Amino acid sequence: MAETGASKVQSDRIWLDGQLVAFGEARVHVLTHSLHYGYGVFEGMRCYQGDDGRSAIFRAREHIRRLFESAHILEIAIPFALEEILKACADTVRVNNFKECYIRPIVFLGEGEMGVAARHNKVRVSIAAWPWGAYLGEEGVQRGVRLKTSSFIRFHHNSLMPHAKATGHYINSVLAVHEAQRGGYDEAMLLDVDGFVAEGSGENLFVVRDGVVTTPPSTSSLMGITRDSVMAILRDQGIAVLEQRFPRDLVYIADEVFMTGTAAEVTPVREVDDRRVGDGTPGPVTRKVQEVFGAALRGREPRYQQWLYYI
Numbered sequence: 001m002a003e004t005g006a007s008k009v010q011s012d013r014i015w016l017d018g019q020l021v022a023f024g025e026a027r028v029h030v031l032t033h034s035l036h037y038g039y040g041v042f043e044g045m046r047c048y049q050g051d052d053g054r055s056a057i058f059r060a061r062e063h064i065r066r067l068f069e070s071a072h073i074l075e076i077a078i079p080f081a082l083e084e085i086l087k088a089c090a091d092t093v094r095v096n097n098f099k100e101c102y103i104r105p106i107v108f109l110g111e112g113e114m115g116v117a118a119r120h121n122k123v124r125v126s127i128a129a130w131p132w133g134a135y136l137g138e139e140g141v142q143r144g145v146r147l148k149t150s151s152f153i154r155f156h157h158n159s160l161m162p163h164a165k166a167t168g169h170y171i172n173s174v175l176a177v178h179e180a181q182r183g184g185y186d187e188a189m190l191l192d193v194d195g196f197v198a199e200g201s202g203e204n205l206f207v208v209r210d211g212v213v214t215t216p217p218s219t220s221s222l223m224g225i226t227r228d229s230v231m232a233i234l235r236d237q238g239i240a241v242l243e244q245r246f247p248r249d250l251v252y253i254a255d256e257v258f259m260t261g262t263a264a265e266v267t268p269v270r271e272v273d274d275r276r277v278g279d280g281t282p283g284p285v286t287r288k289v290q291e292v293f294g295a296a297l298r299g300r301e302p303r304y305q306q307w308l309y310y311i
């Protein structure tokens, strides 16, 4: 049984460098450059089945745009066009006969030269898909999760660049989530280098107090696509959303706290550093966001129809 935040991976086919190959054939050499130096970029998307039976990848175009932007930040030239990668994502879901799944494109440098300075290795691209349920557990989505402020600090934006979703960045997340789970919590809350709240190990964070929603700016967190969707939903509901820094104690006295991410979707937080949030149950703003977001990704919200990329 995998921990919350982890999933067994199985599918029939994986898209690798332009071909759909058998699951077991999607292998790389041990001298794959990015394996040694964490120099790669990736995405995580989800595909959902709507009430009409059709499956759509949620905000696929924005995710693939971010993949190309991440590669641009790291100076990696992806040897495919954006439209080709988009189509390949849809093909990967279709060939595996998934109605709903998680999709993981990754871009990395293959073998050939070794060393930090190597830059002539082939740029390789893979897209895998597999079924993945609630990232922080079904109970977490219903009742809320427990967070612990991490002893690991989110990296400074001049050390690693947070607008890139880069593989190596996730050492920070892995250390934080392992520490949190070992301590009996569900997820870590990471602070930035100045001690302000940044984000979770794989989610953005929102606090609600007196009807105003605040989320940290994306200077020290990933510019999440779920975060963007939730901000649009909140504003469309007439709820003000601020993007500003805040210290951890604002989280302690918030009426509601929730996290957002492709994997975690919208997950309420019921406790932070052993302090109960609000009355310890998901509040009305969190419930409303969960409801509208859930309807949007299944095609039940006409105004968010443009977020769906039908496969």
Ligand SMILES: Cc1ncc(COP(=O)(O)O)c(C=O)c1O
Pocket: 044, 173, 199, 200, 201, 202, 203, 204, 221, 222, 223, 224, 225, 226, 227, 260, 261, 262, 263
């Ligand atoms: C560190 C981190 N923050 C935030 C997010 C949420 O981003 P998104 O909503 O685009 O999945 C993720 C997930 O990709 C993440 O890994």
